[in-house]
Amino acid sequence: MRSDANIAGPMTDPVPGPRTESSFGEDVSRETPPPMDDTPIGRAAQLAVEALGRAGEGLPRPEHTRVIVVANQKGGVGKTTTTVNLAASLALHGGRVLVVDLDPQGNASTALGIDHHAEVPSIYDVLVDSRPLAEVVQPVPDVEGLFCAPATIDLAGAEIELVSLVARESRLQRAIQAYEQPLDYILIDCPPSLGLLTVNALVAGAEVLIPIQCEYYALEGLGQLLRNVDLVRGHLNPELHVSTILLTMYDGRTRLASQVAEEVRTHFGEEVLRTSIPRSVRISEAPSYGQTVLTYDPGSSGALSYLEAARELALKGVGVSYDAPHAHVGAQNNPSMVEGTQ
Ligand SMILES: Nc1ncnc2c1ncn2[C@@H]1O[C@H](COP(=O)(O)OP(=O)(O)O)[C@@H](O)[C@H]1O
Numbered sequence: 001m002r003s004d005a006n007i008a009g010p011m012t013d014p015v016p017g018p019r020t021e022s023s024f025g026e027d028v029s030r031e032t033p034p035p036m037d038d039t040p041i042g043r044a045a046q047l048a049v050e051a052l053g054r055a056g057e058g059l060p061r062p063e064h065t066r067v068i069v070v071a072n073q074k075g076g077v078g079k080t081t082t083t084v085n086l087a088a089s090l091a092l093h094g095g096r097v098l099v100v101d102l103d104p105q106g107n108a109s110t111a112l113g114i115d116h117h118a119e120v121p122s123i124y125d126v127l128v129d130s131r132p133l134a135e136v137v138q139p140v141p142d143v144e145g146l147f148c149a150p151a152t153i154d155l156a157g158a159e160i161e162l163v164s165l166v167a168r169e170s171r172l173q174r175a176i177q178a179y180e181q182p183l184d185y186i187l188i189d190c191p192p193s194l195g196l197l198t199v200n201a202l203v204a205g206a207e208v209l210i211p212i213q214c215e216y217y218a219l220e221g222l223g224q225l226l227r228n229v230d231l232v233r234g235h236l237n238p239e240l241h242v243s244t245i246l247l248t249m250y251d252g253r254t255r256l257a258s259q260v261a262e263e264v265r266t267h268f269g270e271e272v273l274r275t276s277i278p279r280s281v282r283i284s285e286a287p288s289y290g291q292t293v294l295t296y297d298p299g300s301s302g303a304l305s306y307l308e309a310a311r312e313l314a315l316k317g318v319g320v321s322y323d324a325p326h327a328h329v330g331a332q333n334n335p336s337m338v339e340g341t342q
């Protein structure tokens with residue numbers, strides 16, 4: 001867990017009491033961008049942040065490690081894509097971030113370029129054999145400050161194996177509590193089900209982030225997830241709450257997308273990030289290169305929208321109001337965010 005150790009990077013430590021936007025990054029000159037790594041990813045990050053017009057602006061780091069559970073029992077709504085790209089964005093903003101891959105498919109591990117064949121020490125060993133998390137965490141190549149606890153195919157059996165184990169719902173929570181490396185964020189990528197793996201994530205985290213695909217039936221099945229969140233809060237984890245809703249695969253050219261977005265905003269209100277993620281071919285191509293869109297195409301609308309969503313998430317976490325950018329990404333109905341079929 002995060003200690004008070006001072007970690008190098010542009011994220012600024014939170015100051016007590018209310019903050020205003022103007023107090024951000026006060027130790028960083030706005031005229032002079034901070035020196036970046038002389039690596040391809042360092043330059044890519046610099047480019048992306050400059051494209052957002054936010055060079056030199058630090059983000060407040062959370063006082064304690066924020067453990068965020070990315071869940072939605074529907075498959076294909078953007079859980080994995082959101083987990084890896086938000087995590088990479090938070091790391092590029094200077095945070096130390098761990099992705100826990102809790103889906104036996106291991107898609108998050110793949111997208112982060114992390115080896116996860118059957119022999120690799122993985123989150124399965126942590127959950128079922130009580131192996132320390134530190135023994136399975138790997139640094140993500142090319143992205144400073146980003147780490148991954150990979151999932152292997154073994155995890156498919158864990159759903160059953162966990163049933164007979166002691167404290168079967170809180171094994172991930174215990175492993176995270178025993179992890180001593182300082183971290184700003186832990187993002188947990190859940191499988192598309194509400195079984196014991198997802199319950200372990202809900203017990204381990206305080207926040208639930210629900211990605212919602214801007215499609216027909218977007219809200220269908222969410223009631224079940226919300227009831228599970230209530231149950232876990234009532235019995236196992238009083239801190240748990242749905243903190244964030246993120247609209248994904250938003251296509252501003254269609255009436256459907258804006259209708260769904262409106263419905264979601266009416267239903268959830270404040271929890272819905274103002275930044276939505278456009279449908280983008282670049283986002284869907286990146287995983288096949290073992291990359292996030294942030295390294296694959298840092299200037300693309302997909303990369304910029306995830307950077308912006310990460311910024312909004314970081315600001316919300318310290319109770320600071322978020323100013324949506326005007327001309328580029330983030331505006332919910334801005335058709336220019338959409339790459340269409342490019
Ligand atoms: N914003 C997006 N634009 C285009 N394709 C996307 C976007 N987000 C996700 N996808 C694609 O949609 C599919 C499902 O996304 P994924 O993140 O794997 O969902 P889940 O983890 O919820 O099953 C993947 O092929 C992914 O590449």
Ligand SMILES: [Mg+2]
Nearest residue numbers: 079080103107
């Ligand atoms: Mg997934």
